[in-house]
Amino acid sequence: MEKLSLQEWILILTLVSLTALGPLAIDMYLPAFPKIANDLSTEINRVQISLSTFLGGLAIGQLFWGPISDKYGSKRPIQISLSIFIISSLACIYVQEIEMMWIYRFLQAFGSSGGVVIARAIVNKRFDKDQTLKIFSILALIGGIAPIIAPVLGNVILKYFDWQHVFTAMALFATLSIFMTSSFLREDSTQRVPSLKVKSILKNYGRLFENKTFITYTIIGSIAYSCLMLYISNSPVLVMESGGLSSTTFSFIFMINSCGLMLGSFLTSSILRKRLDPKDIIRLGTSIQIISAGLLWLFIEINVSIYIQLIPLFTFVLPLGMIFPTTTTLALAPFKLESGTASALFGASQLAFTFLTSLLLNSLNDGAMNIVAISLMLCGLVSFTVNQITYPKNERKLANNNK
Template identity: 35%
Template sequence: MSKKTYYSLILILGSLTALAPFSIDMYLPGFPAIAKDLNTTAAKVSLTLSGFFIGISAGQLLYGPLLDHFGRKKPLYFGLTIYIITSIACINVHNIDSLIVLRCIQALGACAATVASVAMVRDLFPVQDSAKVFSLLMLVLGVSPMIAPTVGGMVTATFGWQAVFIILTVIGIILLLAVILWLPNSFQPDESHSLKPEPIIRDFISVIVEPQFYTYAITGAVAFAGLFAYVSGSPMIFMNVFEVNEQVYGWIFAFLSIGFIGASQLNNLVLRRFKSEKIVQVALTTQVIVGFIFLLASYNDWLNLGLTIFLLFLFLSCIGFANPNMAALSLAPFSKNAGTASALMGALQMGMGSLISVVISMFDEPSTFPMVASMAGSALLANIIYFLGKKTIKETIEMGENIDAGLVH
């Protein structure tokens, strides 16, 4: 594979990976405007975010078997078409309940891109490069939180929140054309992967009973829930508690993404000296320490805008180190049913995200505490799950180790 092809594939796969986050980040600054236009509350608007997470979570379980049965491109065509149609429908919505439902369906379309891009990493690149490729995908993914809320804030302030969904429609069309024209079909359809419920459930069970998978995938999902808590709670905290406007919020969100994305890229350098397993251990420990310092500061009302941004930066940096390594370690034991494994991993992640965003939406009073408590709690629970799960793994398979020795499913 030439360097040009290598980086072209990274760009396309990264853009597909970024579709769902971009669809989230870009409309966050519009929460107050949506609440005003649709005659509802900011807490009710946050349920559109919960609906999106639920759609992503359920859709990943749907697309996993489809990607293994039909190959990668046909399900992508279907999902991106659904995404485009529902994005257009969101432009013309007139009440909050309709927007919640449409966002859920839009997520069902977007998650085809999420699951396919993760599975295609396993298809297209040498297994020993997986952690590196995931970090590069995180770099492309990083464009989303750095650009989307800033652009979303400007677009909302100038043209209204509906213009955000016009832009998302255009992005969906561009990605569909890129998939049709330039993305290879990396996996031949395999009809041995049945679409009947019983074999699908059996496939999922065969994945989740693998100790290395359930340890790193569940730990990763719970740790990553801290990011979803931040995404769900940040519009209220920055725009209601600290009273910044949409554009300033966009810039703050973009700055904080540097911690998350910068850490994922620094991870590439750290991988030269340390194994993924060691990086995960240090990142999870640091995350829980930062989380409880943050919780203490929130409980005692010590937080101001600057300290909040600083502690969020540290917390998100820990996730940036942990996430690509836990993804790589979760998928390392699998080859044949990588699509099912990546779908299940994503469903766990988004399921936790939807749960924590629903919890945060229950709090109408402007306060930092619900978000910070959720973040600290997710970090603590992730450490407990990791500690208990590690005891069930006989030998951790790092990417590139023992893959040819029969330790695959």
């Protein structure tokens, strides 16, 4: 593989700014929940609804911006989508009722989703398969850093300013992304999708569902994303409520596990992609997850120290950094012309699958951590099985011969 040029690294930095916008917008305002609830005379659980509306806007927005980018290219749709993000961010400053916050957060997500979905499409269109895996690993690495940095930035802002300025900071970051897009992103000259009629868009989405590779790695990627969300939503209960550790200790543990995810992405970009076929990377990652979740379940059942339970929790999170970039690469690879549409359905499927699995787990579980550990193990087992079923022996031999 040829080394990336300076121009390509600048492009990657631009894509990083687009990819990081969503995680920053999700996590930066979390420390402000109590102040927002107090100023808007509402309960914190109603402020939390604004997080749900953001995720809804993120899913719907991706389905919208993907086909748009296939028709009109990358630059202009990104500029428009981020403009929507900036306007809705500034609107959040002036809200007087929590219901308006819900609406503006939905519009924020709708705008930020343009950068996320088009960034994936740009990588898929402009780079070869080996470079694609490396770049998606870099983007996943940033995806691990953003949730760590965002609450810290939010806390710093709250220390000196009112909560409204958290949204000012979001708008400024999006402005920087627009500047970088305008300055460094060049439109490609590839053939474009000719129609944006609803019938044509639905037909294109239908074609994706007919592709075995896309379906396989969208499923595995969606399961991995739902595992991440299950971990994020249940780790406070495991560490603080069941384990009895402080919130400060939990923050430190969360940071360490996030570094584990980043380590998985780094290993994929620097070592694993050179030694293993992408599908073998997934097999390795899901195998580690099955073993880790199984050990976590065992440790919870026999009630060992929380510090021992944290070991398999870390080793479960780490392979997510291997699985995310690899599934993205494999799912989008067959669709160079319709990268935006494929990227849109891939991202929206992750959010939809996570929503459904969360509903299912919440209906079956009353907060018992052993049920969560079993769910994580089953997710790893399903992903491993799906990967193996769609990767027959003759295909493995061919992959090895091509190395």
